[in-house]
Amino acid sequence: MTKQQRRKPGETRERLMNAALALVGEGRHFSSLGIRELTRKAGVVPTAFYRHFRHMDDLGLQLVDELGLALRRVMREARANVGQSEKLIDESVAIFINHARDNRNVFLFMAQGLAGESRAVHEGVRSEMRFFTMELANDLRRLRLVDHLSDADMEITCDLVVRTVAFSLTDLLGVSPEDDYQIQQIEQRTARFLKLIFIGAEHWKSRDR
Amino acid sequence: MTKQQRRKPGETRERLMNAALALVGEGRHFSSLGIRELTRKAGVVPTAFYRHFRHMDDLGLQLVDELGLALRRVMREARANVGQSEKLIDESVAIFINHARDNRNVFLFMAQGLAGESRAVHEGVRSEMRFFTMELANDLRRLRLVDHLSDADMEITCDLVVRTVAFSLTDLLGVSPEDDYQIQQIEQRTARFLKLIFIGAEHWKSRDR
DNA sequence: TGTACATCAGTGAACGCGCGTTCACTGATGTAC
DNA sequence: TGTACATCAGTGAACGCGCGTTCACTGATGTAC
Numbered sequence: 001m002t003k004q005q006r007r008k009p010g011e012t013r014e015r016l017m018n019a020a021l022a023l024v025g026e027g028r029h030f031s032s033l034g035i036r037e038l039t040r041k042a043g044v045v046p047t048a049f050y051r052h053f054r055h056m057d058d059l060g061l062q063l064v065d066e067l068g069l070a071l072r073r074v075m076r077e078a079r080a081n082v083g084q085s086e087k088l089i090d091e092s093v094a095i096f097i098n099h100a101r102d103n104r105n106v107f108l109f110m111a112q113g114l115a116g117e118s119r120a121v122h123e124g125v126r127s128e129m130r131f132f133t134m135e136l137a138n139d140l141r142r143l144r145l146v147d148h149l150s151d152a153d154m155e156i157t158c159d160l161v162v163r164t165v166a167f168s169l170t171d172l173l174g175v176s177p178e179d180d181y182q183i184q185q186i187e188q189r190t191a192r193f194l195k196l197i198f199i200g201a202e203h204w205k206s207r208d209r
Numbered sequence: 210m211t212k213q214q215r216r217k218p219g220e221t222r223e224r225l226m227n228a229a230l231a232l233v234g235e236g237r238h239f240s241s242l243g244i245r246e247l248t249r250k251a252g253v254v255p256t257a258f259y260r261h262f263r264h265m266d267d268l269g270l271q272l273v274d275e276l277g278l279a280l281r282r283v284m285r286e287a288r289a290n291v292g293q294s295e296k297l298i299d300e301s302v303a304i305f306i307n308h309a310r311d312n313r314n315v316f317l318f319m320a321q322g323l324a325g326e327s328r329a330v331h332e333g334v335r336s337e338m339r340f341f342t343m344e345l346a347n348d349l350r351r352l353r354l355v356d357h358l359s360d361a362d363m364e365i366t367c368d369l370v371v372r373t374v375a376f377s378l379t380d381l382l383g384v385s386p387e388d389d390y391q392i393q394q395i396e397q398r399t400a401r402f403l404k405l406i407f408i409g410a411e412h413w414k415s416r417d418r
Numbered sequence: 419t420g421t422a423c424a425t426c427a428g429t430g431a432a433c434g435c436g437c438g439t440t441c442a443c444t445g446a447t448g449t450a451c
Numbered sequence: 452t453g454t455a456c457a458t459c460a461g462t463g464a465a466c467g468c469g470c471g472t473t474c475a476c477t478g479a480t481g482t483a484c
Contacts, residue, residue, distance in 0.1 A: 029326035031238040115320045117238035200409030
């Protein structure tokens with residue numbers, strides 16, 4: 001205990017990031033967190049913060065990058081396991097909501113970033129969303145579920161899907177993580193939104209523009 | 210100048226609220242604002258804050274209530290002036306986006322509330338959205354544009370519309386108020402989202418659930 | 419394999435500052451008779 | 452219409468505290484030869 005530097009390399013950095021997520025999970029907004037508050041939560045001396053980040057925005061940005069990376073990996077795997085049946089939407093939504101539930105703090109942080117103070121974090125979240133939109137479009141092409149749409153129309157459709165799911169995250173914000181009933185409601189509602197969108201896409205003709 | 214209490218009744222309160230909106234308009238997040246900072250911006254002595262609000266959350270809540278009231282009035286008028294043509298969506302979106310542009314700070318504040326720190330503000334914004342959803346459903350019934358949907362399905366559709374428009378507000382967040390081109394892009398994109406949704410609603414059958 | 423040195427990450431003390439909040443005050447406005 | 456009093460809204464001084472940030476330090480780890 002008396003010796004310094006007993007932690008593994010990178011551990012302090014990780015602890016700080018986790019502390020930020022934990023505070024967000026407790027209902028705080030990222031932009032209102034302070035450095036001392038964060039280091040206290042992380043069990044680390046205040047000065048240690050500066051060894052890894054220049055300021056809070058810096059931490060937020062790095063958080064977005066790392067979380068985005070992890071998230072993409074998870075969703076790719078999830079999508080690979082989805083059968084090609086009509087249950088596609090329900091399954092995908094269920095996977096996503098479950099993942100959001102297991103990583104509640106992460107998604108709350110992302111949701112905050114949508115309208116957050118830091119331009120950098122905002123951009124980061126947007127860029128993740130764009131990425132999801134692209135991957136979704138690729139998947140739909142691959143599964144040949146929506147063949148008649150132009151590339152631009154496909155992009156619009158997928159963008160709307162991603163937005164809708166993202167908005168559902170903010171629904172989760174107001175609900176206790178243990179409230180299974182409410183969470184299931186959100187899940188069902190989200191699935192219906194998506195079905196509505198896909199029915200729209202099915203009947204969409206370019207002249208409708 | 211030397212005399213106290215030269216302001217009109219309620220003026221200090223209004224100045225504080227406007228100062229909050231102004232700071233949000235400058236890119237700050239509401240939850241990171243301080244009382245002293247606010248009173249400074251409002252040109253008012255710090256203690257004056259406590260004459261009108263108990264704490265920042267209190268101010269936020271009152272802000273939501275007042276803005277919501279004003280907003281509903283505006284949208285009701287706007288909707289009354291929309292022709293019944295196929296241009297319905299485009300016109301409504303244009304009215305909304307223009308209004309958002311004219312009252313940028315107000316809408317940014319609302320958008321922040323979607324994922325904000327204050328439970329009260331969050332609830333307030335949600336409740337406004339629910340109200341919009343209901344009014345929209347009434348309008349659609351009245352115009353007999355969507356006759357075949359059950360009440361529940363109608364509600365889902367309108368909810369999705371309101372969410373989509375709300376999300377567009379966060380798009381506006383990252384764009385300069387003078388960037389006409391970008392704003393027009395957001396407007397067009399939003400209109401297409403809504404068309405997609407309405408085409409979906411048109412072909413929606415209850416068995417699709 | 420051993421030695422010398424540079425780099426890295428964690429520490430505790432210290433700084434000055436702005437913060438939220440309280441207090442007792444003052445004068446204007448509203449109310450009762 | 453006039454007077455007495457209560458309420459309201461704005462003020463400046465003061466408080467103690469936690470904040471962000473700097474500094475010089477220490478020991479562990481990595482690198483060169």
